[in-house]
Amino acid sequence: MVKNYLKIAIRNFWKHKVISAVNILGLTLGLTACLLITTYVLDEVSADKHWSKNKQLFRLIEVKQNGTAEEKSAFLISHVANTLHTKFPEIEAYTRGNHLGTLFQYGNKTASAQSWIVEPGAFPMFDFHFSEGGVRKENFDNHTIVITRDYAQKLFGKEDPVGKVVSQVSYYGSPESFKIAGIIDNIPTNSHLYADVLVLKKYATSYNEPQAFGTVFPQYVLLNENTNPEKLSAKVSAYMKTLLKSPVKVQIEFQPIRDVRLKSHKIDNDGSDSLGDMQYIYLFSVIAVFLLLLACINYVNLTTAQSLQRGRETGLRKVLGANRREVTWQFLIESVGFFALCWLLSLWVYKLTLPVLYTFIGKPLTINFTQSLPLFLCLALITFLVSILTGIYPALLHSSYKPANVLKGFFDKANDRGNLRRVLVVTQFFVSTLLIVATIVVYKQLYFINHKNLGFYKDNLLYIESWLDKSPEAIKHEILQDPNVVSMTVSSWSPGNMSSGGMSMIVPDPLHSGESITVYGLGADFDFLKTLEIPLKEGRDFDMSYAADRIDIDSLMEIDWTKYEKADLGKSLIINETGVRKLGLKNPIGASVQFNGMKGRIIGVMADYHSTSFHNEVPVILLRANPQFKYGSPLIRIKPGKLAKTTAKIEAIWKKHFPDRRFEFTFVDDRLEKLYLNEQQLGKLFGYFSALAIFISCLGLIGLAAFATERRTKEIGIRKVLGATVANIFTLLSKDFLKLILVAFIVAIPLSIYLMNQWLQKFAYRIEISWWIFALAGVGIMGIAILAVSFQTIKAALSNPVNSLRNE
Incomplete structure (x- = not known):
């Protein structure tokens, strides 16, 4: 009996090559994407669970x-x-x-x-x-x-x-x-x-x-x-x-x-930029389920759409003695066999694409379905269950047909599942719309980040990963001799990381009773504002002609911390605009402030600059300066177009003074870009997933359009005889699909707004979700859907009505 079922399944597969190919392609892609995402998710959630005492x-x-x-x-x-x-x-x-x-x-x-x-x-x-x-x-x-x-x-x-x-x-x-x-x-x-x-x-x-x-x-x-x-x-x-x-x-x-x-x-954290986010794990898990769901929906839609062809087969089998249970088993075995074939193909594609995933996330993963027998068996079981769940409805539908009706070409209205197919099509394009909107929002936020004024000029700014702790003035003087070097400073600020600024302290909030504010202390030499091109809003910059500017508090801290804490040094400080606002300084110039015991006076107000990523608000910063700052790293501004040549000269000077040290540098714009590595990867993944979701959904549309035109062949012939144009026929066959896609788009709008607003809450500085994002997503998905069904509909509209009506 099973052998007979398999022979019929293979015969049916071969008879409907186009539909079978569409189903195979859609299911294989859906399963492969699900496997890749699951590999990444399992790798992330299993992190640090390999330690035997991980619970302690x-x-x-x-x-x-x-x-x-x-x-x-x-x-x-x-x-x-x-x-x-x-x-x-x-x-x-x-x-x-x-x-x-x-x-x-x-x-x-x-x-x-x-x-x-x-x-x-x-x-x-x-x-x-x-x-x-x-x-x-x-x-x-x-x-x-x-x-x-x-x-x-x-x-x-x-x-x-x-x-x-x-x-x-x-x-x-x-x-x-x-x-x-x-x-x-x-x-x-x-x-x-x-x-x-x-x-x-x-x-x-x-x-x-x-x-x-x-x-x-x-x-x-x-x-x-x-x-x-x-x-x-x-x-x-x-x-x-x-x-x-x-x-x-x-x-x-x-x-x-x-x-x-x-x-x-x-x-x-401890300087690690490789930590993940549990919210993204939930998100990717949902996307994996959605992609597999889209492929399964295609299978259900295309299988139930064959009601006319397979209905006569079912009716004849029942006339010859088959009962409903046997017919149900026939369709379930077809579903399991189909999924088994797609599963084997997806494993092959998975193995080919796994290195691409490694490259994308920047490291090999500890989990591989093709190399772990327990995971392989678990995957096989899940695929088997999915094939049963996906195949059960088409099996029950086809087995319910009454032989007398289907052999005459009539189907009970109770068995007409056009409404279910419409719901499934809406579901497919609902998911696709969500992914398209998410992709646009992520890229719009990244564009906003890359083009927003940071408060300083990030381009052509070189950062050396080392302390300039001996002869800073001599090295700086030598580097500045290069005509391609615009300016140079040494500071405790590591671009993108405010905690590297040295020290911080919490002070009472003068504007809100019971609240407090974190103040960051940043050390540098006298050329910090000049090199970063941070404008002064009030007061003056540090100047060697002022004794209060030249006080070397770092050396005093080394000698006697207690003396440092008690001394009213009157050290010159520059505060940022956020500091003036949050500390309630109506007349900041000349104001006395205290930081970790050190008493100083404000001589200037610098413009706010984004010292960290846009995930965080601009903090309160107090800038102190020493003429020769030893506890920081060099920041060097180079003329545009002279980076490679000048960097080589700087390395030679560095090696002369520090022959035993590593010379490693980065450009500030590159360092800042790495702060948004997760968001960049998320944008790319959304783009890939959106394209895949649309492709799988459109595969289903192509199959459904093919069956719709086949079932309405004689109707199309009659309409053409009565004077219908190609445009009329195209509109007739396309409008039902476009209505469903429009419904999916409208339903997806409120949920996509909510979800993307939740994601944008991660940023202290973010975009507003504009109406044109949805307009672009809607036009895009409608255009793609029209292209998907146009081949079949135009082909039917151009066909000769004589061919479709000659049998009447």
């Missing part, structure tokens, strides 16, 4: 109350984890340390690496499986490292690296030597703790002493199995408040390590 591992988060808002940071003062481990027995182990981009050299070979500084506590916390070597307590001497298998291959090839000594070429200071203690298995690329090298660190005793200010970095703890992190957070926060006697309300939270990758977008 937490990252410490500092939460400062800023009025009604909270400021969360993964940077904590160095002593916190050690202090808590000593005080609270619920904390079994801890480790502290940054992730850094480094360069190691062995012989004549160098290789860049992502390094993670770890303490002894990291090894009982995380699963670092050694394939060679190992670590002991004495290895934590600040000059020992552990490397992964891939990095060992990269730097040493086939040579055994254990016991070898390598040099780290740094941005700062002279190269350091490190001995390799062992080789560990590769850390998965989806872990936010991904690293090629573990640097074994032993901190000085001063790092463990409780203090309000000092070095900050990410810190991780391992809690006892039965510890409640919320209750422990309350105890820890109360203790830290008593210990530090801080006037600011500060809490310590325990963020599960499993949540770090996807639930950290509201936290000031």
